[in-house]
Amino acid sequence: MIDIPQHSLNDGTKLPALGLGTWPMDDAEAEEAVAGAIGLGFRLVDTATNYRNETGVGRGVARAGVPREEIVLTTKLPGRHHGYEETLASFEESRRRLGVDYVDLYLIHWPLPRVGRFVDSWRAMIKLREDGLVRSIGVSNFTAEHLDRLEKETGVLPSVNQIELHPLFPQEELRAFHEAKGVRTESWSPLGRGSAILADPAVVSVAEAQGVTPGQVVLRWHLQLGAVPIPKSSSPLRQRANLDVFGFELGPAQMAAIAHRTHRRLGGDPEVHEEF
Numbered sequence: 001m002i003d004i005p006q007h008s009l010n011d012g013t014k015l016p017a018l019g020l021g022t023w024p025m026d027d028a029e030a031e032e033a034v035a036g037a038i039g040l041g042f043r044l045v046d047t048a049t050n051y052r053n054e055t056g057v058g059r060g061v062a063r064a065g066v067p068r069e070e071i072v073l074t075t076k077l078p079g080r081h082h083g084y085e086e087t088l089a090s091f092e093e094s095r096r097r098l099g100v101d102y103v104d105l106y107l108i109h110w111p112l113p114r115v116g117r118f119v120d121s122w123r124a125m126i127k128l129r130e131d132g133l134v135r136s137i138g139v140s141n142f143t144a145e146h147l148d149r150l151e152k153e154t155g156v157l158p159s160v161n162q163i164e165l166h167p168l169f170p171q172e173e174l175r176a177f178h179e180a181k182g183v184r185t186e187s188w189s190p191l192g193r194g195s196a197i198l199a200d201p202a203v204v205s206v207a208e209a210q211g212v213t214p215g216q217v218v219l220r221w222h223l224q225l226g227a228v229p230i231p232k233s234s235s236p237l238r239q240r241a242n243l244d245v246f247g248f249e250l251g252p253a254q255m256a257a258i259a260h261r262t263h264r265r266l267g268g269d270p271e272v273h274e275e276f
């Protein structure tokens with residue numbers, strides 16, 4: 001079994017360097033995939049209220065039979081529950097569906113700046129952490145301006161910002177901001193959803209030179225940026241390959257060759273995207 005290195009977060013907790021995404025799995029698929037992935041060595045699992053699979057994810061974690069404290073279980077607050085009391089109630093529903101006493105990492109899924117209530121939700125997240133119901137609190141899809149607002153209004157910065165990050169959208173500026181502030185970057189759609197990135201000639205050529213697959217090259221690129229990729233796979237074969245990325249290293253020229261000059265999002269723009 002592969003032993004995954006860990007990062008220390010700004011709140012003193014540990015975050016595995018790579019995890020498993022579970023969107024768009026349903027409950028049954030998530031249970032299988034999560035139990036299998038933990039058996040292979042995954043210790044970080046990512047879900048969200050809006051993936052509608054927290055029950056399956058929780059069952060998969062329980063079925064894997066690994067001590068609870070070894071698992072970093074992540075879920076996310078949906079847009080329809082922004083607000084202080086709403087966040088506390090929504091968290092309780094997530095915790096019940098997951099079937100756990102505490103959640104390791106709780107994230108605000110999207111900032112929804114037009115709704116304008118993410119700071120209220122953040123205060124509730126701080127309370128959940130103080131109450132020991134959540135180990136670490138973070139956000140997802142927040143811009144530098146949104147992070148600044150949290151810091152100015154509450155004095156507490158997130159431990160993690162989970163953002164769209166892959167070679168088509170390398171997010172240099174936001175990553176540098178995270179680094180300066182001590183916020184760990186997590187990468188969603190790290191493989192670009194298995195899209196053209198894996199067939200990109202630059203990626204394929206690095207893969208050939210390293211004797212690994214294009215997916216492994218892209219995941220290694222994330223690790224060397226210090227970002228935590230959470231590739232989704234329901235296939236035990238690809239889960240195993242996605243874990244097997246700690247035995248080789250990309251050189252500086254290879255790192256530079258992988259990221260594209262033209263930046264292109266696959267998902268929503270945090271300034272306007274609304275996910276309720």
Ligand SMILES: NC(=O)c1ccc[n+]([C@@H]2O[C@H](COP(=O)([O-])OP(=O)(O)OC[C@H]3O[C@@H](n4cnc5c(N)ncnc54)[C@H](OP(=O)(O)O)[C@@H]3O)[C@@H](O)[C@H]2O)c1
Binds near residue numbers: 193
């Ligand atoms: N915070 C947010 O707003 C947000 C948004 C999107 C996603 N996410 C999270 O991030 C996770 C990952 O993102 P994602 O699912 O969009 O994209 P992804 O992980 O980049 O790509 C997943 C796709 O790639 C395939 N795949 C996995 N490993 C592969 C490999 N080694 N070689 C070739 N294909 C491979 C998967 O198929 P198989 O299953 O068949 O292997 C699946 O179709 C999600 O599952 C979710 O947990 C968060």
